[in-house]
Amino acid sequence: MTAEKAPAGRHYLDVWGVAKSFKGTRVMSDMNFRVERGELVSLLGPSGCGKSTLLRIIAGLLDADEGSVVLDGRDITRQPAHKRNISVVFQNYALFPHLTVAENVAFGLRARGMAKGATGAPVADALALVRMTEFADRPIAALSGGQQQRVAVARALVVGPDLLLLDEPFSALDRKLRETMQVELKSLLLDRGITAIFVTHDQEEAMGVSDRIAVMNAGRIEQFADPSTLYSRPASPFVMDFVGLSTRLEAVSKGRDGDLTVFDTAYGKVRAQENIPAGTRALVGVRPELVKPGEGENRIATTLADVMVLGSKTVLHGGAGEVDRILCELPGIRSGMARGDKVELGWAVGDTLVYGMAS
Template identity: 50%
Template sequence: MTSMSDDPGYLDARSVSKSFQGTRVLENLDLTIGRGEFVSLLGPSGCGKTTLLRMIAGLLPVDGGTITLDGKVISGLPPHRRNVGVVFQNYALFPHLTVAENIAFGLRARGVSKPEADTTVARFLDLIKLPDIAGRYPSALSGGQQQRVAVARALAPHPDILLLDEPFSALDRKLREGMQIELKSLLRDLGITSVFVTHDQDEALVMSDRIAVMNAGVIEQFGAPKEIYKNPKSRFVLDFIGASSQLSGVVAAQEEGTLSVRVGETRVRVAGHFRKGADVVVAMRPEDLSITEHGTTPDGMNVFPVTLKDRIYVGARSHALFSGAGGEKLAIELSPDLADNLNVGQTYSAVWATDKTLVFPGAA
C-alpha cells in the first residue's frame, strides 16, 4: 500500500524505487507531504525508511520515479543544490570547529557575511536554549547539547525541508523524551517541513503530524497518529504501533456487517466483512479492556473468560496478564490499586466494547 494524492504536495515522491545489488528496497513508493508538516517514517530495520530519506537528501540516486520539492524536481540534483537540511544519527559536528563555527558553516559556505552569520548563530543558540556555549568545542558538550547544535546547524541556512535520521537514538530515555518535545515545538514555531526517520513507535506518536508506517519497501499506512493507533489497516501496523491483545478465531456468522467470531467456546462480536468459516484474528488495545468477576454480557460489549497469570507494575498503570481456556493471552491495562486486588490463578471476565474490537485476516 502506498500513499498518494492527485494534488502534488510540498514534498512529493512518485513511484520511487531503489535496489541494492539486485535486491529491491523501495517498490513504486508514493508519498505526499504538505508544507510545514512533521512526518515520521516509521518501521523496522531494513524497511527502506533511511533509504528514502537519503534519496530526498540527494545522498543516494533514485532508480525510478521522481521527487519534487515545492514544485521543483530535485531527484536529479546534487545535494548542495537541494536546500535540504540533514541531522544525522551521530550529529556529525566538526570536532575542530567551535559551536558557533559549526552553526555558521553552511552560512559561510553560501557566502553570507560574517556579521549576518554571527547574528543568525546567536539567534539559533537562543532558540535551542544554549546561548552561552558559542566558544565551546563539540567534545566539551553533552549528547543532548550536541544534538541541539546539530539541529541549529541544519536550520541556520533556512532549508526548504529538514531531514532527521534517528537523531535521538544515542540519548538516554529521559533526555530523549525532553528533546522530542523541544524539537517539535521549535520546528512548529519556525514552520519547517520535516521528515523524521525512527523505529521508535512512541517517538513517532509524540512528534508527528502524520506517520508513514513502512514495511518491506512500501507504506502500509499513512495517517495521523491517533488514526493509525485506533484504526490500523493491517496486522503489521497493529503489531508495530502500540500493544494489543489478539485472539484467533473462526467466523461463525455474519449479519449486516457484524461478525460473530468463535474463539474456543466463546463468541466475540466485531464489525467486519469476512465469509463464514474464515480464519480471523480479533484484537483489542490494552486500555480498551476491563475486568469483572461477573459473567453477564452488557449490551454492545464482548465478554471473554480469563485466568490471571501475572501482574506487571509500570508506575501509574499496571499490566495484568491473563490467559483463556484455550491458551489465548490477553494483556489488560489497569490501575495499580485494582490490579493489586486481583488474585493470580483466579478466573475473571475480560470485558470490552464491540466497537473497540478490530478484526484482521488470520494466518494463511
C-alpha cells in the same frame, strides 16, 4: 497504501514511484509519500525497513533508480544534495569535533558562500533558538550528548531549509533527555512553520512529535495517518502490533448473526462489526485500555499469567504466549489481583479490530 499517481507538485513534498535496489536487491519499489507544507511527519518502522533509504533519497544523498522527488513544485530528482536546500540531522550528529559550536553552526552558511563576517548574527540566532548561546566558543568534544544534539539542530536550521530531515536524532540520548528534546524540537518547528520528517523506530516518539506517521514495513508504507487513527484503526496486523500493544486472537468466522460477524477463538465466541465470510481465518484484536474485567459484550474467561503494577497503570496478562494473549490495562495501581486468578475480561463489539487472512 494505494499507489494512486498524483500529478507531481500538488503537495509540498511529493515522492512518487520511487524504487531502489542495492546490488540487485530491491529494498523499495513504487514508494509514494507526500507531505504538506508545515507538517511534522514521522517514518516509523523496524530496523531495515527502508526509513533511512527514503530519507537519503529525499535529501539527495542517494539516487533513486526510478521515480521522482518534487519539493514545493520543483523537480529535484536529479539535483545534487547541496542544491536542494534540505537540511539533515543525522543520528550521530556528524559535527566537526575540531571546530567550536559556533564554527559548526556557521559551516553551512560558509559552504553557501556567506562571508565569514556575516555569519555572526544568524549563528547567534540559531544558538539562541536551541538555548546554546553560552556554549558558542566550546569545542564539540566538551559537550554532552544532548548539547551536541542541539548544536546539530542549530546547524541544520541556520540555513533556513525548505525541509528538515532528522534520522533518529534522539537515539543516543537517555529517556528523560529524549522526552525533553522531543518537546523542545516540536515547539521550535511548529513556531517557525518548518516542514520536517523524523525517522524513528520508537512508536511513542513518533506519536508524540508528529502530525502524521508513515508506518513502514519491508520498503513499503503500510499506513500513513494521524496518530489517533493509526492507533484506533490500524490498517493491518503489522500496524496494530507496531503501534501500541494489543490483544491478538486467532479466529475463524462463523458468518453473520444479525449485524455482526461471529468468530470462534480459543476462548470461545467473539463478535465484531466487519463482515467476514464464514470459514475465513481472521485475526481479532483489541487495545488493552478498552478491555475491562467483567464488562463488555465480548467476554473471555482467562487465568492471569501476570499482573504488572507500573504506577500510572496496572497491566493484566491473560493467556500465554505471543498469539492469543489477552492484555487489560487499568488506570492507576490496582491491588487485589494476582497471577493465577481466574478473571473474565471483556470489551465492546465496536472496539474489536478484525483482519481477514488470505487462506
